[in-house]
Amino acid sequence: MRNLILTVLLSVIAVVSGYVEELDDKFKEYRQDELWLVEFYAPWCAYCHTFEPIWYEVGAELKSLGSPVNVGKMDTTEHSSIASGFNIRGYPTIKLFKGDLSFDYNGPRTKDAIIEFTNRVSGPVVRPLSSVQLFQHVMSRHDLIYVYIGGESLLKKEYYKAATEYIVHTYFFSASEEILPKAVTLQDVPVVAVFKDGTYYLYNEFIDGDLSSWINRERFPSYFQIDSFSLYQMGEQSKLVALAVVDEKNPSEESIRYKTLMERLATEYRDHYKSDYQFGYMDGNEYINGLIMGEVAIPSIIVLNMTIDGYCLPESKIETIEDLLRFLNSVLDGSTSLLGGNGFLQGTKRIFFKAKSTVVSMFQTAPIFSCFVCGLPLGIVVMVIWATCTAVPAYEEKPEEGATASPALDAQGKKANELQSGSAEKTSEAKKED
Structure with missing residues (x-):
């Protein structure tokens, strides 16, 4: 109320x-x-x-x-x-x-x-950074930004085009070499850099391919807390998502160990797995349970393929960084079974699961309104069935005494009376003959 x-x-x-x-x-x-x-x-x-x-x-x-x-x-x-x-x-x-x-x-x-x-x-798709102070201010406010460094070029046109597409996710800036931190070393300009994880990475056309694709791959920190919205966005990428599912409110020793292992892996093995994996952790298993239509233990390690709604679970307990490496490699080489997916049966099951979850959520958030929405069509159906079952057919209606139902009935009634009269006369004649 x-x-x-x-x-x-x-x-x-x-x-x-x-x-x-x-x-x-x-x-x-x-x-x-x-x-x-x-x-x-x-x-x-x-x-x-x-x-x-x-x-x-x-x-x-x-x-x-x-x-x-x-x-x-x-x-x-x-x-x-x-x-x-x-x-x-x-x-x-x-x-x-x-x-x-x-x-x-x-x-x-x-x-x-x-x-x-x-x-x-x-605001502007690409914002200019005009001073060292402004650059530092921007870096202090955002965990991840893209910066184009240099003058007019074909790369700049590609950068502006990609910025128009990905401005919904993060900020894009332009700057000259003079305002960059001294720790930033450039081999050549123009160049595009992404600043994240307390460091920076430069775009290389020969290694990274298309600029827009590189921006899409790099638009998340190497390791961070992933929620349902960011996980949904990862469906646009070709990367697998390696998650530590933990309880942040009541962290156990195993939860802390899983988070630490995943963060260490994201940092030390970034160059090795940057094309295949996105690393992170998630607080709670509610969203994951809905995604796989099952129950994931807390804490646990899981790898998600968001493009096909598939997932992989380790067959044995993860104790060390070596165990985690073996699990991730087994997912890549296919030796670990891929569960879930978006086949016909899984798709049908997911439709019913989502419908059920939606109805439950509706009644939890707005019970009165949900009762009205669900009860109105049900009430109409019940009324139609009741009216159909209790209706009296026309041929079962009896006319009042002294009233005729229809001309047809009058004719039939008259004809029946004549037949009865004829039958009575025949019976009298038969008695006389006897």
């Missing part, structure tokens, strides 16, 4: 103050000249109701910051043609519209994360 009151209050404030605008079919006409951050929702979506207060907070915060970005929301059930045109497939879907371009937000559904995404994408 408290959350419902808060949601209603925020809705009224947002509408009155203009923080969040309810959009209609005219949105396509005026979006070209303005920046818009839009939530596409459905009234029956329980996640949308849970997310609604956060969305109004986003609108209020951007307004208070003086952001040029307008915040809106659109009911896709009322404006289905617009939703179809924007390829809306799930709820809530968040998009930022910038001229002819649109950018999907796939990060955590938190106010700070959404505002960070909005500020990054709504």
